[in-house]
Amino acid sequence: MCGIVGYAGRRDALPLLTGGLFNLEYRGYDSAGVALREGDGVTVYKTVGEVDALRAEVPVSSEATVGIGHTRWSTHGKPTDENAHPHTDCTGDVAVVHNGIIDNYDALKAELEGEGHTFASATDTEVVPHLVEDELADGKSAKEAFRAVLDRLEGSFALAMVVGDSDEIYLARQDSPLCVGHGDGETFVGSDVTAFLEHAREVTYLENGDLAVVTLDGVTVEHDGESVERPVEQIEWDADAAEKGGYEHYMLKEIHEQPQALRQALSGRVDELQGTVDLGLDLPAEYLRSLEEIQIVACGTSYHAGLYAAHLIETHADVRVTVHVASEYAFRGGRDPWRTLVVAVTQSGETAETLGALRDAARTGARTLAVTNTVGSSVTRAADDALYIRAGPEIGVAATKTFVSQVATLALFAVHVGRVRGTLSATEASAILGDVRGLPGAVQQALDADEQVRAVAEEYADSEAFFFIGRHLGHPVALEGALKLKEISYDHAEGFPAGELKHGPLALVTEQTPVLAVLTDGANADATLNSVKEAESRGAPVIGCLSDGRGEKLLDDTLDVPEIGEMSPLVANVYLQLFAYHVANLKGRAIDKPRNLAKSVTVE
């Protein structure tokens, strides 16, 4: 969740490094720093704050043509100047930046302190330069020293190191992404290609266990002590696609991109005349027919998409579906791994916990499927098959368009599995696919009512807390609506299955706590109206996203949802996204970079 950059070439490294950090900034943002190879030594600049704060600290230019940089999101130690990366050894000649967590750093630190090393920070990272210092003192070369230290580290990491007397950058990857960009007489390093995409489009992705040495001529990689060739891939998409395009925030841009994202998700995959879906998956029909269970593993918004999809798959494919928060996942008893498909849902494809769950499942022998937005991401390499949601880059930390694209893609998957298993007729499939194809237009209709949502947000923005309720497919949407509001407005928000309101949370409902209810097709609206009445009678204002005007009289504010069957709650979700956005914007929150959060969580 932090960002790493590096440069080795002939140009002034400093602006290239800070530029790369700026490109990565959406990933982490409580401190930033660079280490430049200058003369016989290393110069480090680092500071608390965003990359602009770092730009104010560093000189305008420098002689250095080699360096590394980092932008950090705290895991170990508070955001302070000392805890910012790069970290150095006692001599100041070894500088290291790191993403991930070194699990055994306590023991290593105690040992190093016992030997007389002095630590400047509270981070796990700082053990690395001190360990390297010891190995160098034993007469090893920088690369040998780095290799020896890697053998002692446990945990997940992407590391980049520069050493005083060498124009090389040393890299290591273990469960945390790292890639190298090939320019003309210069080489770039990034934890993500967006770090350097404007300079280099030919990219080498490192694999777990790789140790790499970068010079201006390129990269050499070794794995288990053997020299290996990693393929060079051409990046087709553009970093510019990640610009804000006239919107105040990426999040609002991405909310408005949902119709287009959905069209891309559906394009070429749906034949509603035949009632069939072509997802290009390699799952044999015999296998799908033999399935006893589909397990969905995911975190955060992707988990909510999984809950939604579970209802669809169980209903249409007649197979048991369980949804697991990835960090709680274990392949437990009573299951036949050969008859269990494990589906990992992750936007970035790098979510550490989801990857961990997927690998656990694979070890038991279960077949795995990745549902992701990111071609070439770790999850696609770890899973047997990959299904892309094609939403395009998502920069806002709060996921929006990827949620709707995940659900739409999984709805197609549900139809596909149902057809193969013979549990869904062509006619039924055709009707569902018609509803899915109705999504882009229906979502656009909700977006066109943005002014109305803003007015509702203005009315209730200063409330004490917000409750979101819904049943059936409205339940995951209620959870997701509450999550969005929490993430970006920092308000207290909870989502409940509507029926649960009376079993406890109703005690929290007052005139000061608006209730947002999902009252659409596919969400048992009539039953939910009972919960609406319960809230109303405690004086709470109720805002309803409703199809068909059901219960309009009970509601203080209504937002109209077109009737598109089981897809209707997804349109309600668009209103809830806009509501969260406007509440947060009215409060002046840092919407694209909410406090304490990062886009893709690559540590467990």
Next chain:
Amino acid sequence: MKAVILVAGEGTRLQPLTESRPKPMLRVANRPLLEHVVTAVRDAGIDEIVLVVGYRRERIQSYFGDGDDWGVDVTYAIQEKQLGTGHAVLQAESFVEGPFVALNGDRIVESDDIERVVDALRETGETTLAVSRASRPSDYGVVSLEGDSVVDIVEKPPKHAAPSDVVNAGIYGFSPSIFDALRETTAEGELAVTDTLERLVGAGEVEAVMLNGQWIDVSYLWDLLRVNASIVTAETAESAQIDASASVLGDVAVGDDVRVRPGARVLTGTALGDSATVGANAVVANSVVLPDATIGAGAVVRDAVVGENATVGPNVTVEGGESDVPVNGRVHADVRLGGVVGDNAHVGGATTLAPGTVLGNRVDVETGSHADGRIESDALVRRA
């Protein structure tokens, strides 16, 4: 050089279609008017574009993004309140450094003509105005010339008083000094570019460039059909599914993921927007069908605009042809407009639409009804 394109206006004469999108986002040949302008600007060799957006700007921003898909750099200047074209140009001040071209985003022009303005601006450095001849000059700003110099501009003069048939074609070449000139112009209410031009004309500072190419204006709903028919060419997206027993004949544009069902016939002068569906045995002719619209089995849709995500039920008849259509209190006689179905409207099966019917957005028409005239958005039309 940069181009500043003015796209902040609403276009009230084109309601209901401009309730949910600004006029430059109306589509002909499956592309927004503005996209035709952007490609013409690019083909004239300008790759940096400033869009002055305002009304419903999300539609424009989400469509064009940063301009990469068109090979141009697009940035957005925001005009919060629609206070006239002059005020709109002022909003672009911080985005341009040197001389620039300014034009309207809802008028299709040819790239050669934009180049002509660019060349004249490069040569003289003076304010440049593109002019052309018009058959009904009194609908526009009428220009009087002496040689290449503009000596007078009269906005929409009465027919008998038009001093010439040369009119302002709406492409301007400006140097940054225009911003001061705009600021110094006092206008009652909205500030139009032409208010400032009238002042500069008096000082003999405006150069005219006569255009050779066509320029196409969309003022009324039926213009959409006329303009669409005149520029649409046969073009079918790869992802479209056209049944083997359906026919698509003549100049018909078929967008991404369009479905044309068995036995349907789509006839010349038609554009089917992305993900639109034409049901079995339906007939669609000389029509603009916007994205996500559905035309039911057996429907006949002629000379019509079908709004985004609208549903035209089975066996609906929009017979097409000419009719008298009132717009903002004025009746336009004998215009070819079979009907307009607003965005997200639902026309129940077997309904008939009299020629010239305009259904607002989200209008719900009961099965078997007859609709006529202009029906406000969100209305329910009951079977008589």
